[in-house]
Amino acid sequence: MIQKTVTVNSEHGLHARPAALIVKAATKFRSEFYIERDGVKVNGKSIMGVMMLAAENGAVLTLIAQGVDAEYLIEEVSSLIEGGFRL
Amino acid sequence: MMNVFKAKSINPGIYIGKARFLVSKAPIIQHDHVTEDEAVAEFEHLTSSIDVALVQVRQILTTLPDDGQEKEIFETQEMILADPDILLKLENLVLQELNTAPSAVKIAFDEVITHFEGMQNDFFASRAVDYKDVQQRLLDILLDVHSEPLAAFQPGEVLFCLEPSPTLISSMASKGIGAWVSQKGAYTSHAAILSRGLNIVAITSIAELAFKVKDGQQVIVDATQGELIVNPDAATLKHYEKLKKAMEASLLKDQARALEPAITSTGRRVRINVNIELPEEAAALKAMGAEGIGLFRTEFLYLDRSSLPDEEEQFQIYSSVAKDMAPFPVTIRTFDLGGDKLSHLIPFEPEENPFLGCRGLRFSLFRPDIFKIQIKAVMRAAVEGNLQLMFPMVNDVEDLLEAKELVAECSAELAEQGIKHKADIPIGVMIEIPSAALCADILASEADFFSIGTNDLTQYTLAVDRNSETLSYKYAQHHPSVLRLIQMVLKAARKAGITVGVCGEMASILQYVPLLVGLGLEDLSVQPAKIATIKSIVRKCDLHLEEMVQNGDLDHLNKVENLIYNKLKNYYQD
Numbered sequence: 001m002i003q004k005t006v007t008v009n010s011e012h013g014l015h016a017r018p019a020a021l022i023v024k025a026a027t028k029f030r031s032e033f034y035i036e037r038d039g040v041k042v043n044g045k046s047i048m049g050v051m052m053l054a055a056e057n058g059a060v061l062t063l064i065a066q067g068v069d070a071e072y073l074i075e076e077v078s079s080l081i082e083g084g085f086r087l
Numbered sequence: 088m089m090n091v092f093k094a095k096s097i098n099p100g101i102y103i104g105k106a107r108f109l110v111s112k113a114p115i116i117q118h119d120h121v122t123e124d125e126a127v128a129e130f131e132h133l134t135s136s137i138d139v140a141l142v143q144v145r146q147i148l149t150t151l152p153d154d155g156q157e158k159e160i161f162e163t164q165e166m167i168l169a170d171p172d173i174l175l176k177l178e179n180l181v182l183q184e185l186n187t188a189p190s191a192v193k194i195a196f197d198e199v200i201t202h203f204e205g206m207q208n209d210f211f212a213s214r215a216v217d218y219k220d221v222q223q224r225l226l227d228i229l230l231d232v233h234s235e236p237l238a239a240f241q242p243g244e245v246l247f248c249l250e251p252s253p254t255l256i257s258s259m260a261s262k263g264i265g266a267w268v269s270q271k272g273a274y275t276s277h278a279a280i281l282s283r284g285l286n287i288v289a290i291t292s293i294a295e296l297a298f299k300v301k302d303g304q305q306v307i308v309d310a311t312q313g314e315l316i317v318n319p320d321a322a323t324l325k326h327y328e329k330l331k332k333a334m335e336a337s338l339l340k341d342q343a344r345a346l347e348p349a350i351t352s353t354g355r356r357v358r359i360n361v362n363i364e365l366p367e368e369a370a371a372l373k374a375m376g377a378e379g380i381g382l383f384r385t386e387f388l389y390l391d392r393s394s395l396p397d398e399e400e401q402f403q404i405y406s407s408v409a410k411d412m413a414p415f416p417v418t419i420r421t422f423d424l425g426g427d428k429l430s431h432l433i434p435f436e437p438e439e440n441p442f443l444g445c446r447g448l449r450f451s452l453f454r455p456d457i458f459k460i461q462i463k464a465v466m467r468a469a470v471e472g473n474l475q476l477m478f479p480m481v482n483d484v485e486d487l488l489e490a491k492e493l494v495a496e497c498s499a500e501l502a503e504q505g506i507k508h509k510a511d512i513p514i515g516v517m518i519e520i521p522s523a524a525l526c527a528d529i530l531a532s533e534a535d536f537f538s539i540g541t542n543d544l545t546q547y548t549l550a551v552d553r554n555s556e557t558l559s560y561k562y563a564q565h566h567p568s569v570l571r572l573i574q575m576v577l578k579a580a581r582k583a584g585i586t587v588g589v590c591g592e593m594a595s596i597l598q599y600v601p602l603l604v605g606l607g608l609e610d611l612s613v614q615p616a617k618i619a620t621i622k623s624i625v626r627k628c629d630l631h632l633e634e635m636v637q638n639g640d641l642d643h644l645n646k647v648e649n650l651i652y653n654k655l656k657n658y659y660q661d
Contacts, residue, residue: 046172
């Protein structure tokens with residue numbers, strides 16, 4: 001299992017578009033993927049789950065992945081979040 | 088038995104018809120169960136309905152422009168339909184708990200919707216709508232309902248609903264349904280604005296509506312008084328039929344001359360412009376007799392969305408409105424909100440008193456990067472039609488000069504890139520802060536036109552919050568202090584040779600029109616539905632009126648009220 005703590009770095013937090021980008025990125029990998037915030041843990045491959053975190057700009061999230069490609073998943077998703085979703 | 092319920096008016100008027108509720112299919116779903124043997128087939132039925140929904144959404148996506156807000160909405164819906172957690176939830180509800188497919192969709196999505204609606208952050212809470220849309224789409228497919236929401240409606244019926252959507256309002260107009268009544272709804276919602284533009288009679292804020300009215304009952308929607316009358320008795324019905332006929336007759340008479348200019352009997356021409364909030368409103372305005380758009384509010388560009396509008400998007404909108412209205416002028420008022428309304432887009436420290444805070448032009452000068460995008464878009468679109476630029480919340484000439492500096496900067500940057508634009512676009516000031524009115528003579532030397540925003544001018548002059556219910560009796564737009572400021576602005580504008588109009592609500596309130604004309608205003612910007620009526624009031628204005636206003640006692644509130652409600656009554660009443 002791989003964990004990484006990231007801080008949301010986009011003006012309007014994880015609203016629809018960033019949430020969609022996270023889910024799209026995570027879904028490419030085979031590993032299980034969860035995001036935890038303040039004790040609430042959601043499936044990072046579910047747009048409903050990610051949006052339910054209602055994570056504003058500056059929110060601290062723990063990314064958790066388990067599986068063969070967990071390392072790559074975490075790297076891709078964390079750089080997406082930390083980079084402010086600029087592609 | 089006749090019943091009368093109080094309501095809030097969204098668009099005044101009277102409408103008589105039979106009630107019909109917009110069937111929200113949700114309540115008719117019976118929470119039936121299936122047997123264990125049927126469950127697998129039921130779940131397959133559900134997954135194939137999800138596939139149908141996905142095909143529908145992808146079909147819609149192919150018709151949408153890239154990068155648009157709509158595209159984002161449907162892409163989110165696509166992902167919701169493919170969401171593994173939602174599928175798991177549905178699977179559990181059908182296979183384990185043996186719910187029917189529609190029942191499972193209802194339970195699963197209701198749970199998510201309730202969760203979103205309970206969120207503290209409004210921006211996230213508003214996302215509940217995505218799940219409502221997907222839920223409705225799935226239920227429509229499962230229950231094989233025709234997706235045309237007004238299929239069951241007959242022309243002349245009154246639509247009852249919880250809260251109407253803008254799409255619904257446009258389809259109402261084409262179906263000949265002239266009124267709606269809702270349980271919830273705000274005066275400033277998009278649905279309300281469109282209703283006023285399309286002249287659909289509307290009232291809102293009646294609690295537990297479904298318990299008060301049944302389909303097929305006769306109702307009178309009195310959106311002038313703010314009442315809903317259910318099962319009217321013969322005498323009431325007769326009274327309203329007469330009232331409605333009289334209103335229609337006088338409107339018809341006014342409309343017959345709507346396209347002609349409004350000239351007083353003393354030969355003064357008063358230009359009747361309109362205020363609009365959405366670009367969709369522009370197309371019909373010329374045919375309604377509008378002689379320009381005196382106030383195009385641009386706040387819609389920034390609200391209910393997740394990213395700031397870019398120059399190209401704004402350019403497209405401004406040029407389409409300019410073309411719709413050409414050759415008449417369109418005044419684009421730059422963004423008029425504070426950072427509080429934009430906190431979902433831009434980090435902003437909450438203010439203790441936003442009405443006295445960083446809003447309007449102040450915000451624009453605080454964030455020139457955002458402001459310049461809008462200015463450039465307007466300057467570019469001004470090549471395609473007759474556009475002018477107007478700044479809200481101008482304190483003094485220093486504000487105006489700073490803004491004009493940015494306009495010059497934008498022009499230089501556009502010129503450098505070889506982009507066509509109107510460098511000498513007319514620049515106007517919205518007079519809505521007492522300081523601007525008091526120094527109007529100084530401002531006039533730097534402005535091409537003035538437009539008086541009476542709502543805020545009244546609020547700031549009297550220090551009365553215009554949304555306060557307790558103080559609403561004190562919020563008088565005809566207060567002597569406000570009238571004096573209007574007179575000062577008029578005088579300053581005349582001396583400088585620039586035009587001055589009123590774009591505040593005051594110009595759309597029929598009782599105030601003779602007073603404003605008598606004061607010497609030459610430009611009124613009004614609600615679209617009022618154009619014809621206001622033009623006919625202007626035509627009645629004569630020398631006697633001008634004398635009454637010019638020589639009348641405007642120093643005391645009660646005397647002003649006597650003037651408006653007694654002496655000038657014949658001018659605005661038939």
